[in-house]
Amino acid sequence: xxxxxxxxxxxxxxxxxxxxxxxxxxxxxxxxxxxxxxxxxxxxxxxxxxxxxxxxxxxxxxxxxxxxxxxxxxxxxxxxxxxxxxxxxxxxxxxxxxxxxxxxxxxxxxxxxxxxxxxxxxxxxxxxxxxxxxxxxxxxxxxxxxxxxxxxxxxxxxxxxxxxxxxxxxxxxxxxxxxxxxxxxxxxxxxxxxxxxxxxxxxxxxxxxxxxxxxxxxxxxxxxxxxxxxxxxxxxxxxxxxxxxxxxxxxxxxxxxxxxxxxxxxxxxxxxx
Amino acid sequence: xxxxxxxxxxxxxxxxxxxxxxxxxxxxxxxxxxxxxxxxxxxxxxxxxxxxxxxxxxxxxxxxxxxxxxxxxxxxxxxxxxxxxxxxxxxxxxxxxxxxxxxxxxxxxxxxxxxxxxxxxxxxxxxxxxxxxxxxxxxxxxxxxxxxxxxxxxxxxxxxxxxx
Numbered sequence: 001x002x003x004x005x006x007x008x009x010x011x012x013x014x015x016x017x018x019x020x021x022x023x024x025x026x027x028x029x030x031x032x033x034x035x036x037x038x039x040x041x042x043x044x045x046x047x048x049x050x051x052x053x054x055x056x057x058x059x060x061x062x063x064x065x066x067x068x069x070x071x072x073x074x075x076x077x078x079x080x081x082x083x084x085x086x087x088x089x090x091x092x093x094x095x096x097x098x099x100x101x102x103x104x105x106x107x108x109x110x111x112x113x114x115x116x117x118x119x120x121x122x123x124x125x126x127x128x129x130x131x132x133x134x135x136x137x138x139x140x141x142x143x144x145x146x147x148x149x150x151x152x153x154x155x156x157x158x159x160x161x162x163x164x165x166x167x168x169x170x171x172x173x174x175x176x177x178x179x180x181x182x183x184x185x186x187x188x189x190x191x192x193x194x195x196x197x198x199x200x201x202x203x204x205x206x207x208x209x210x211x212x213x214x215x216x217x218x219x220x221x222x223x224x225x226x227x228x229x230x231x232x233x234x235x236x237x238x239x240x241x242x243x244x245x246x247x248x249x250x251x252x253x254x255x256x257x258x259x260x261x262x263x264x265x266x267x268x269x270x271x272x273x
Numbered sequence: 274x275x276x277x278x279x280x281x282x283x284x285x286x287x288x289x290x291x292x293x294x295x296x297x298x299x300x301x302x303x304x305x306x307x308x309x310x311x312x313x314x315x316x317x318x319x320x321x322x323x324x325x326x327x328x329x330x331x332x333x334x335x336x337x338x339x340x341x342x343x344x345x346x347x348x349x350x351x352x353x354x355x356x357x358x359x360x361x362x363x364x365x366x367x368x369x370x371x372x373x374x375x376x377x378x379x380x381x382x383x384x385x386x387x388x389x390x391x392x393x394x395x396x397x398x399x400x401x402x403x404x405x406x407x408x409x410x411x412x413x414x415x416x417x418x419x420x421x422x423x424x425x426x427x428x429x430x431x432x433x434x435x436x437x
Contacts (some may be wrong), residue, residue, distance in 0.1 A: 004359075032363035033426060035435065036295065038298060038425065039293075039386045040281060041387065042385070042386045042389050042392060042423070046343075046386070046389030046390070046393075047389065047391075049391040049392050050341075050391035053391065053393050055340050055341055055394070056333060056341045056390065056391065057341070057388065057389070057391045058343055058387075058388045058389075058390045058391075059330065059331060059332050059333040059340070059341040059342050059343050059390035059392075059393075059394075060333075060343075060345065060411075061333065062357065079366070087357060094337050095333065095340060096333070097331065097333040097409075097410055097411055098334075098409065098410055099411070101409065105425075106308065106408070106409075106412075108409035108410070131366050131388070132345075132391050133345065133346045133368075133369070134389060164286055164345050164370070164436065164437055165368065165369040165370055165436055165437070166369045168368065168369075168386075168387040168388045216418065219437075221365065221435055221437050222437065223386070223411070224369070224384065224386050224387060225367060225369055225370055225436050225437055226370075226384065226425070226427065226436060226437070227435065227437050228433045255388050256388055257388035260394060268384070271395045
C-alpha cells in the first residue's frame with residue numbers, strides 16, 4: 001500500500017490531470033488579451049516540462065490531504081501508517097518541499113498529511129496536494145437560513161473578487177453548504193475531486209454551479225490576476241444537512257495546478273487522476 | 274521584443290521599464306519570503322542590496338540543485354517594500370501583484386506565473402550559495418544565478434499596475 005501511495009503522490013505533483021490541461025488549453029483559445037495568453041502559454045509550458053522531466057510542476061508541493069474510504073477488511077491504523085511512510089519517502093524521493101512548520105518555533109517538521117477517514121465498500125484513497133497560496137484564500141461564511149443560495153452567490157463573488165490574483169487563477173472554486181462548520185469545509189474540499197466540467201447530479205445545484213462560474217468569469221481577474229476572461233476553470237458545490245439556525249458556507253479555492261490522484265484497492269490496485 | 278537586463282540593476286534600468294514590457298533577466302536573484310524579510314529588518318541583508326533583485330520564492334531544492342522554483346504570493350511582503358527599496362533593492366519578482374505605491378520612482382515588480390515552478394527552474398543555472406538555512410528550505414535566502422528568465426513588468430516606477 002505504501003508503494004502505491006508514493007506513486008500516486010508523485011503522479012499528482014508532476015502531472016496535471018488531462019481534464020485540467022484541456023480546460024487550460026481552452027482558456028488559452030478564448031483569451032484575447034496578450035498578457036492573459038502569455039501567462040497561459042507559460043503555464044502550459046510548465047505542465048509540459050514537469051511531465052517530461054518528472055519534477056513537481058509547482059515548488060510548493062502543498063499540504064498532502066487524504067480522503068480515505070476504508071473497506072470492511074482494512075483498518076485505519078494500517079492505512080494511516082502507510083500514508084505517513086509514503087509521505088516521508090516522497091519527501092526524499094520525488095522530492096517534496098518540507099512544508100510542515102511548527103506554529104510556535106517555525107521549525108521544519110517535514111510533511112504532515114491531513115487525513116479524513118470514512119467507511120466504504122472498498123478502500124479508496126483520494127489525494128489532494130494543496131498549495132499554500134490557494135489555501136490562504138479559504139473562507140467560511142455563516143449566513144442566515146433566509147439568505148439561501150442568493151446569499152451564497154453574493155459572498156462567493158465578493159470573496160473571489162477580493163482574492164484577485166493571489167490563489168493563482170484560473171482557479172477551481174469548491175463550495176460546501178452544511179453545518180456544523182467542519183462538515184461544510186470537508187464538503188468543499190471533497191468537491192474538488194470532481195473533474196472539470198462534471199456537474200452535480202442535482203439539477204438545481206448544477207445550474208447554480210454554472211451561474212457562479214459565469215459570474216466569476218465576468219469579474220475580469222483573468223490568469224494570474226493580470227486581466228482576462230478566464231478567472232475560474234470550474235465551480236463545484238456540495239450540500240449536506242444543516243442545523244435549523246445555521247446556513248454555513250465553506251469556500252475553498254484550488255489553483256490551476258490542480259494536483260490530485262486516486263487509488264483504489266480491489267482485486268487489483270488502480271491508480272488514476 | 275523583450276528587454277534584456279543584467280543584474281545588478283541601476284535606477285536608470287528600472288525607470289525605463291513600463292507595465293506590460295517583457296523582460297529577459299540574467300544574473301543573480303535572491304529568494305526571500307516572509308521570515309527572511311522579517312529578518313532583513315533586524316539583521317540587515319546577508320548580501321549587498323544595492324541594485325539587487327529579490328525573488329518571492331521558496332524553492333524546492335535537492336542537494337544544491339533547484340528542482341522547481343516558481344514565485345509565491347507577493348502580497349504577503351507588502352509591509353516590507355518601503356524598507357527594501359530604501360536599501361537599494363531595484364526589483365522584486367513574484368506573483369499576484371503588490372501595493373504599487375512604494376514602487377514609485379524606486380523599483381519595479383516583475384511577474385512570473387505562479388505554479389509554473391518546473392518552467393522557472395529551467396532558467397536557473399545554479400545555486401551560488403544559501404544564507405539563513407536555519408529558516409528551512411522554503412524560507413532560506415537562496416542566491417540563484419538565472420539566465421534570460423522571462424518576466425512581465427507588472428508594476429512600473431510610475432506606480433502603474435497590471436493587476437486587477
